[in-house]
Amino acid sequence: MTNGLNLKLKIWRQKNQSSDGQLKDYHVKDISPDMSFLEMLDTLNEELESNGEEPVAFEHDCREGICGSCSMVVNGKPHGPERGTTVCQLHMRRFSDGDTLVIEPWRAKAFPIIKDLVVERSAFDRIIAAGGFITARTGSAPDGNAVQIPKEHAELAMDAAACIGCGACVAACKNASAMLFVAAKVSHLSLLPQGKVEARKRVLDMVKVMDQEGFGNCTNTQACEVECPKEIKIENIARLNREWIKASAAARDV
Amino acid sequence: MSRLSHFFTTSIGQKQLMAITGLVWVLFLIGHLSGNLSLLLGPEAFNAYAEFLSSQPLLIPVEIVLSIILLTHVFLAIRITIQNRTARGTKYMHKDASGANFASRSMILTGLLIFAFMIIHLMNFKFGGYEDHDLKLYGLVMEKFTHPEFSLMYLGFMLVLGAHLVHAIQSVFQTFGWNHPIYTPLIKRISLALALILATGFAYLPLWAWLIKKGGV
Numbered sequence: 071m072t073n074g075l076n077l078k079l080k081i082w083r084q085k086n087q088s089s090d091g092q093l094k095d096y097h098v099k100d101i102s103p104d105m106s107f108l109e110m111l112d113t114l115n116e117e118l119e120s121n122g123e124e125p126v127a128f129e130h131d132c133r134e135g136i137c138g139s140c141s142m143v144v145n146g147k148p149h150g151p152e153r154g155t156t157v158c159q160l161h162m163r164r165f166s167d168g169d170t171l172v173i174e175p176w177r178a179k180a181f182p183i184i185k186d187l188v189v190e191r192s193a194f195d196r197i198i199a200a201g202g203f204i205t206a207r208t209g210s211a212p213d214g215n216a217v218q219i220p221k222e223h224a225e226l227a228m229d230a231a232a233c234i235g236c237g238a239c240v241a242a243c244k245n246a247s248a249m250l251f252v253a254a255k256v257s258h259l260s261l262l263p264q265g266k267v268e269a270r271k272r273v274l275d276m277v278k279v280m281d282q283e284g285f286g287n288c289t290n291t292q293a294c295e296v297e298c299p300k301e302i303k304i305e306n307i308a309r310l311n312r313e314w315i316k317a318s319a320a321a322r323d324v
Numbered sequence: 325m326s327r328l329s330h331f332f333t334t335s336i337g338q339k340q341l342m343a344i345t346g347l348v349w350v351l352f353l354i355g356h357l358s359g360n361l362s363l364l365l366g367p368e369a370f371n372a373y374a375e376f377l378s379s380q381p382l383l384i385p386v387e388i389v390l391s392i393i394l395l396t397h398v399f400l401a402i403r404i405t406i407q408n409r410t411a412r413g414t415k416y417m418h419k420d421a422s423g424a425n426f427a428s429r430s431m432i433l434t435g436l437l438i439f440a441f442m443i444i445h446l447m448n449f450k451f452g453g454y455e456d457h458d459l460k461l462y463g464l465v466m467e468k469f470t471h472p473e474f475s476l477m478y479l480g481f482m483l484v485l486g487a488h489l490v491h492a493i494q495s496v497f498q499t500f501g502w503n504h505p506i507y508t509p510l511i512k513r514i515s516l517a518l519a520l521i522l523a524t525g526f527a528y529l530p531l532w533a534w535l536i537k538k539g540g541v
Contacts, residue, residue, distance in 0.1 A: 080417075082417070093417055143416065143418075143419070145418060145420065146416065146418045146419040146420030146422075147420045147422060148422075172417060172418040174416055174417060174418070177412060177413060177414055177415070177416050178411060178412060178413060179410060179411050179412065179413035180411065242422045244408070244412075244421075244424065244429060245408035245411060245412070246408070246411040246412045246413075247335075247408070247411070249335075277334060277335065277336055278334070280335065281334055281335050284410070284411055285335075285411055286335075286407060286408035286410075286411030286412065287335045287338060287339065287404045287407060287408055287411075288335070288336075288339065289404075289408070289428065289431060289495075290428065290491070290495040290498045290499065291424035291425075291428040291429060292423060292424060292428070293421065293422035293423055293424040294422075296422045296423035296424075297422050304498065304503065305503045305504075305505070305508075307498065307503075308498050308501045308502060308503030309501065309503075310336070310501075311336055311339070311340075311498070311499055311500065311501035312500075312501030313501075314336045315336075315340065315500075315501060318330060318331075318337070
């Protein structure tokens with residue numbers, strides 16, 4: 071009655087940040103096609119633990135594609151072969167019996183590997199922190215319709231705000247550039263009236279920190295858009311370029 | 325001054341400089357091809373065009389400015405490539421191109437090949453001693469292109485040029501921040517067409533001289 075998958079896994083094992091890593095071969099048997107990719111790894115880890123071996127470290131939290139924790143490159147594609155999907159929402163039915171899967175962490179200097187498939191993504195947090203705050207009145211609720219937002223702007227801002235900060239754009243980019251991430255964050259605020267007040271300072275500061283963190287330069291290859299689990303478009307990168315040019319030209323303290 | 329350094333040192337600033345300097349050279353190519361097509365009209369027309377260009381008083385200043393722009397483009401390209409390689413750190417054991425096409429992934433390679441070609445090209449024609457030729461520059465061009473290996477080398481380099489331009493031209497618009505659901509697909513088509521016209525246009529001249537005119541006048 072079993073129609074489970076038998077797979078060969080080549081997983082990146084690295085003890086800690088300072089040690090060297092390498093791909094190690096594993097076999098998993100009788101994997102249900104209904105399992106998620108992470109459940110497949112859970113199965114492997116249970117087996118490893120029962121054999122007294124070190125389980126494969128990988129990040130996960132919500133497992134429903136919204137937290138941005140899971141992060142691994144499967145056969146050369148961040149979050150695996152399915153478009154618009156995080157690896158936790160990728161199901162094993164996407165693979166065939168006998169497949170070999172190469173599983174690696176995000177690779178970027180700005181995302182050092184902590185262990186196995188887990189990378190340090192606090193560079194993103196520092197970019198967000200550099201973006202600062204928006205001026206919004208807190209306390210009592212604002213009057214309904216007091217701040218008018220065109221529907222188109224609201225939708226574009228929402229599309230950009232869908233970014234979960236997972237870092238797949240950096241992983242996919244041949245230059246390890248974080249432009250799509252920064253573009254999404256800059257876009258979702260600069261499109262809305264609440265974010266306009268600090269727009270110039272925000273874009274200059276965020277790009278500055280992005281560069282300092284050691285991400286690469288965008289060369290418009292569009293790989294990020296292809297791999298983004300939230301399908302953020304490079305139209306946002308154009309908006310980031312636009313906002314940056316405007317801010318650079320107008321800033322008085324550069 | 326600090327504003328200027330801002331453009332040289334930040335990632336987006338470098339992009340802008342790459343786009344502007346590249347764009348100048350795309351315009352140069354359009355002008356160069358338009359002028360070179362006078363080769364098809366025969367020795368009088370082509371030599372007259374060459375004479376007209378070389379007698380311009382602004383020729384030397386323009387050449388210097390174009391060279392500075394080109395060297396800026398090449399310098400930034402090399403620096404950006406080094407920065408980008410460093411940003412990756414450890415390479416992937418297995419990496420898919422994730423939809424990025426060959427042209428966009430190989431800009432540094434095609435770019436450096438074009439730079440090498442430009443030196444070869446200048447050595448052969450601009451500094452190729454055409455003044456001593458019976459038919460001046462026209463004669464030199466026709467003579468060089470009758471050598472199959474010379475013509476084939478030009479064809480190869482024009483293929484490289486085409487690949488560079490396919491990504492380059494449409495990329496300029498994205499870098500300047502012009503991306504629009506309606507115009508961008510159009511820009512990409514026009515960019516492809518312009519790249520094809522430039523590459524095939526330049527490639528046609530050696531073919532014409534070699535196979536149709538067979539080096540004759």
